[in-house]
Amino acid sequence: MSKAFTRETEGEGDDDDQDGAASSLPAGTKNYITPAGYTRLRDELLQLIDEERPKVVEVVHWAASNGDRSENGDYIYGKKRLREIDRRIRFLTRRLEIAEIADPALHHGGDQVFFGATVTYADEAGDERTVTIMGIDEADTLAGQVSWVSPIARALIKARQGDVVRLTTPMGVQEVEVLKVDYPPPAQA
Incomplete structure (x- = not known):
């Protein structure tokens, strides 16, 4: 069977460490962040949840209703973009939950x-x-x-x-x- 038709194992391709920008925290340390940094991350999370994700879901829904999904670029790209958005949402949610705001x-x-x-x-x-x-x-x-x-x-x-x-x-x-x-x-x- 071709590699194209195999399912990724759990965890593979599900790397929540976004493009190396935010490395993992040393064990036993707090995730210190400035108030402005916390606000920026929270605003990004809300923008993804309230604006970007619903728009992409709408495009994917429309593309899926057009029939053959295997050659439908809008559907394929939209599903890929949804995975990226969901991964970023999970990452931001986890980081904000453990954030320790230090002014x-x-x-x-x-x-x-x-x-x-x-x-x-x-x-x-x-x-x-x-x-x-x-x-x-x-x-x-x-x-x-x-x-x-x-x-x-x-x-x-x-x-x-x-x-x-x-x-x-x-x-x-x-x-x-x-x-x-x-x-x-x-x-x-």
């Missing part, structure tokens, strides 16, 4: 690095970099955000402005100096 504004004005801090540091060569320590599900390296479980974040956490910390990299241990620590201001009510 970085509580540390505004402090000089010690905690979750949510924007830290400017210099490496041994004197190159300065700025990173914001975010939750696993919201970090965007292209925007200068790193996950709180990343090596640089782990090295910086609990350091203070002016401290020199050791960062373990694939190329060896490197010392970095914390130059500046910032937090967002508290939200105005």
Whole structure:
């Protein structure tokens, strides 16, 4: 029998870790997330449930009523898209259920690095970099955000402005100096 006609085993092809963007949490740790990150994930979940999924279901229903499903592109693509949406909904639901909202504004004005801090540091060569320590599900390296479980974040956490910390990299241990620590201001009510 051709591979095309075999059924995927359970779990195979059902990888809920969405495109590597959100890696799994270390065992026994909490899923810290900023209030803004939580809101973005919740909004995405609601948009998928309330808007996108019903539209795709409607297209699939219409395509199924057209007869032969084996050569019906709308039906085939729609079913595939529904699986993708349902997988993302399951993923977001699980992540939001275990999310621990941590507001970085509580540390505004402090000089010690905690979750949510924007830290400017210099490496041994004197190159300065700025990173914001975010939750696993919201970090965007292209925007200068790193996950709180990343090596640089782990090295910086609990350091203070002016401290020199050791960062373990694939190329060896490197010392970095914390130059500046910032937090967002508290939200105005």
